[in-house]
Amino acid sequence: MEKTLDERMAIVKDIIFGRADMLMTKPLKEGSLKNKCIGDCCTGYTFEIDNLSYRGVWVSTLEGIRLKVDGEEVPQENMMVCLKGMKFSICDLEGHTEVFWGAHDPCMISVNKVGGLSKGEHKVEIEILKRADFGHSYGEGEEGYENASEFHQPQVIKDEGVYTI
Amino acid sequence: MGKLNHSITLYGFGYHYMRGEYSLEDVLKKTKALGADGFEIVAPQMVDGHPNPSESWMESFKELYQKYELTPVCYSIYIDSGKHKGRFLNEAERLAGTINEMEYAKKMGFSVVRSQDALLPKTMEKLLPYAEELDLHLAIELHGPYSPSTPVFQEYAELFEKKNSPYLGVVMDYSAFSSGPPATVLDQFPDDVCHKELLHKIRKLFTTTEIPVEDLTKMILDEGGDEVDVLIAEKKIYTGLMNEKMGTIYYRTHPDYEGFRRLLKWSKYMHGKFWHVDDDLNCDEIDYPGFVKIMKEEDYQGFIASEYEGSNFSKKYNDEDQLALHIKMLDQLWNR
Numbered sequence: 001m002e003k004t005l006d007e008r009m010a011i012v013k014d015i016i017f018g019r020a021d022m023l024m025t026k027p028l029k030e031g032s033l034k035n036k037c038i039g040d041c042c043t044g045y046t047f048e049i050d051n052l053s054y055r056g057v058w059v060s061t062l063e064g065i066r067l068k069v070d071g072e073e074v075p076q077e078n079m080m081v082c083l084k085g086m087k088f089s090i091c092d093l094e095g096h097t098e099v100f101w102g103a104h105d106p107c108m109i110s111v112n113k114v115g116g117l118s119k120g121e122h123k124v125e126i127e128i129l130k131r132a133d134f135g136h137s138y139g140e141g142e143e144g145y146e147n148a149s150e151f152h153q154p155q156v157i158k159d160e161g162v163y164t165i
Numbered sequence: 166m167g168k169l170n171h172s173i174t175l176y177g178f179g180y181h182y183m184r185g186e187y188s189l190e191d192v193l194k195k196t197k198a199l200g201a202d203g204f205e206i207v208a209p210q211m212v213d214g215h216p217n218p219s220e221s222w223m224e225s226f227k228e229l230y231q232k233y234e235l236t237p238v239c240y241s242i243y244i245d246s247g248k249h250k251g252r253f254l255n256e257a258e259r260l261a262g263t264i265n266e267m268e269y270a271k272k273m274g275f276s277v278v279r280s281q282d283a284l285l286p287k288t289m290e291k292l293l294p295y296a297e298e299l300d301l302h303l304a305i306e307l308h309g310p311y312s313p314s315t316p317v318f319q320e321y322a323e324l325f326e327k328k329n330s331p332y333l334g335v336v337m338d339y340s341a342f343s344s345g346p347p348a349t350v351l352d353q354f355p356d357d358v359c360h361k362e363l364l365h366k367i368r369k370l371f372t373t374t375e376i377p378v379e380d381l382t383k384m385i386l387d388e389g390g391d392e393v394d395v396l397i398a399e400k401k402i403y404t405g406l407m408n409e410k411m412g413t414i415y416y417r418t419h420p421d422y423e424g425f426r427r428l429l430k431w432s433k434y435m436h437g438k439f440w441h442v443d444d445d446l447n448c449d450e451i452d453y454p455g456f457v458k459i460m461k462e463e464d465y466q467g468f469i470a471s472e473y474e475g476s477n478f479s480k481k482y483n484d485e486d487q488l489a490l491h492i493k494m495l496d497q498l499w500n501r
Contacts, residue, residue: 001357008358008393015353016400024183054179055210058248097248103183103210133209133247138283138317142252151247 309340313424
């Protein structure tokens, strides 16, 4: 073999340990970044995120959304999740156990920012913390839940891209 | 002996469906073209408006599957215990959620409703009158790494025995009966980083013998391999990609044939899970000849769904080609 042992080991370790779980779709939807304009007024911007599983998910499993635009962290209170004609603050998502985000339901993040984003390219970085919808631990209510490790640590789903307004 | 009833789970087309590349009609059309008699739908994946689809959507869905002359067989539902942070669902929620889904399954014409083990046997028992009323077979999926001897499935089996009802049962997924990883498990590694021929030999030995893994590792090093090959063997051959227990000693050469036979009595639908079928119709990782023989001996009358998950191991193969090979393999074994 032409490659050294160290080179080969590095490639193999990257394949085995370095690759994040593959999602079926890229969370940030291409071409969806837009300013929120009402006539000449602009109150912020929106973009769409794609479904985060191989099926639809419950919005209550979304434990957090961290967003950076052009390197600057967007405050949580400036974001809303818009789905099926409803709008949710990030901190309220957990309580909406009745809302199912279907596989093809468009989901938009709306960010409040006076003036919106300037014309041109913007780097968007997102981290979505999501608990599993289902698992194979079981019990009744809180009983035994401490052992249900699949629900304790949310998956961190990351994506980034440069988009043009 | 009648013909084997083939189903395809639409979930198998999920990647393209989720990406908007295939429509629901596309996947039904493909299911028919591949030779399936019936199909399975994963409700939270492809039922628009889930968990409360509209009457008009259900009508248009029925028209679609009728257009392709397909039998709706299995409606797959979940116990979404992740819904509430800090607790599992309670029994009232599991009951109400499952009855709701059973009603929709009935409206759409399905005959089997597949749920998950987290439903729990005591709750399943309470659902029996609803299954009887709706004339639906309510079944729990037995999926790897679980096996028939896993305690909760022993409890389910006790319930089936006690009730002796055609309305309660199990959907066995062949992942629960695998012997090791598929032949394609090494595809993800470039040829010039490991000794593939040697690793394939180790994979075959792992799947078909009881040689301890320590001895297999020694064999790698004795026969020209090195620590790169050992790492691949440890992480991809002796353990599974999808769950840590796949490929344990238990599954290697002793998948639970007797447990499979015992549970067949309560089975009307099963998941013919597979990761690779080669052109000679061999599936290295699951002993299909052995299990199909048992299905014939027990006069299995239900459906078997072809369920390809091979893209978790290798992207080299076309999923529809693989499904066609799987159906061909099953027919060959059934008609032997």
